[in-house]
Amino acid sequence: MSRPGLQGRSRRIGLLLAAAGLCLMGYGVFRGEMDIVFEKAVRICMECIGIG
Amino acid sequence: MDKELNKDIDKTSVKVSNKKWDKKSDKEGNQKKKLAGKTGRQPSEWPRHGIQLLWALITNSYLAGFLQGRIYEGKLKNLCVPGLNCYSCPGALGSCPIGALQAVIGSRNYQWAFYVSGFLIFVGALVGRFVCGFLCPFGLIQDLLHKIPFPKKLRTFRSDRLLRKLKYAILILFVILLPMFLTDILGQGSPWFCKLICPAGTLEGGIPLVFLNSAMRSAIGWLYAWKNVLLSAIILASIVIYRPFCKYLCPLGAVYSVFNPISVFRYRTDPDKCVSCGACARACKMNCDPVKNSNDPECIRCGLCKKACPAGAISCGWKERESLSD
Known part of the structure; x- marks a missing residue:
């Protein structure tokens, strides 16, 4: 039922991935992807509501 | 004559040890039944x-x-x-x-x-x-x-x-x-x-x-x-x-x-506390079994299993606990 140490390893992988996620977010913001997200989100998305 | 006596002694000792084992398992079984009896009601969501x-x-x-x-x-x-x-x-x-x-x-x-x-x-x-x-x-x-x-x-x-x-x-x-x-x-x-x-x-x-x-x-x-x-x-x-x-x-x-299997926030099942009553698996609406896998990809971490466990064997949190099952 248990494998001692597996939990600690998984948690460390989780922490590393969370840090990697933050770095990717930063890179995306640096590339200007946030502007695309903003432009899409402030106009009514016709596809999302089933009209476009 | 000696052989027959030995056979009789062996049989008696087996009976005695079986009785002891039966008593022990009965005690454990009763304890499990008692705990399992507490698990009938679905916890509040x-x-x-x-x-x-x-x-x-x-x-x-x-x-x-x-x-x-x-x-x-x-x-x-x-x-x-x-x-x-x-x-x-x-x-x-x-x-x-x-x-x-x-x-x-x-x-x-x-x-x-x-x-x-x-x-x-x-x-x-x-x-x-x-x-x-x-x-x-x-x-x-x-x-x-x-x-x-x-x-x-x-x-x-x-x-x-x-x-x-x-x-x-x-x-x-x-x-x-x-x-x-x-x-x-x-x-x-x-x-x-x-x-x-x-x-x-x-x-x-x-x-x-x-x-x-x-x-x-x-x-x-x-x-x-x-x-x-x-x-x-x-x-x-x-x-x-x-x-x-x-x-x-x-x-x-x-x-x-x-x-889910590697996230920092995670669920844990303590094998020493678990009485294998199956209450957690029965309570789970996503059909996961926390005893087999506490961090099943299908688990939405609603906490019903934790509430349903009569032995308090399921816990969750951010901290590392080496001795518990994954």
Whole structure:
């Protein structure tokens, strides 16, 4: 039922991935992807509501 | 004579040891039965629903949108919310991560969305599908729909496990590949998941906007009808099956499920405390067995198993505990 140490390893992988996620977010913001997200989100998305 | 005596002694000692063993196992069995007897009642889910409702109200608190039939256009829309929350909902303050992912992947300028995928990795690696259980408005709607009484609720069926793989196919095909490769003459792709499938968009954005906005009403066509049929099917299915959209269709759940086994916030089952009564598996509406896998990709971390456990063997948290099972 248990494998001692597996939990600690998984948690460390989780922490590393969370840090990697933050770095990717930063890179995306640096590339200007946030502007695309903003432009899409402030106009009514016709596809999302089933009209476009 | 000696041999017969020895045989008699052996038989008596076996009987005595069997009796001792029987007494011990009876005692353990009674203890387990006692604990298992406490597990008959389904624990209350209303404290969790309170958190879900509060989060849904906070992230959809642009009241002017509901009154005037328009959407929020402020700076907060730069940020994604963790759950499936349509950014065309009149009250939405943030962006839907699945819609945003498709928007960037389908844009002319970028082939991949590092900002949104980084956000999903960050949230997933920290809490996994905790988001599905606590921070998704569409999850809350399905939770409440499942409380409607129905003569025969379906807990599982023959192709249940296989059908759960469908959400990964939807993620890869409709959220990534189609917006990336099926582009128009300008090189722009459509958000195919939002367009053809997303029931959250229909419910949170489509229906209120069409109801409140006459220009929208005049523009509805076959796509709107299709999306309403799909939404109705999911609503009806939610009464019979627990969270059918989350189990079989949701691409956001598919992303977070990958992170469940390695996320920092995790569930643990203590094998020393566990009495193997099966109360946790019976309580789980997503059909997970926390004793076999406390961080099953299908687990939405609602905490029902923890509440149902009569021995207090299930715990959750951020801290590392080496001796407990994974």
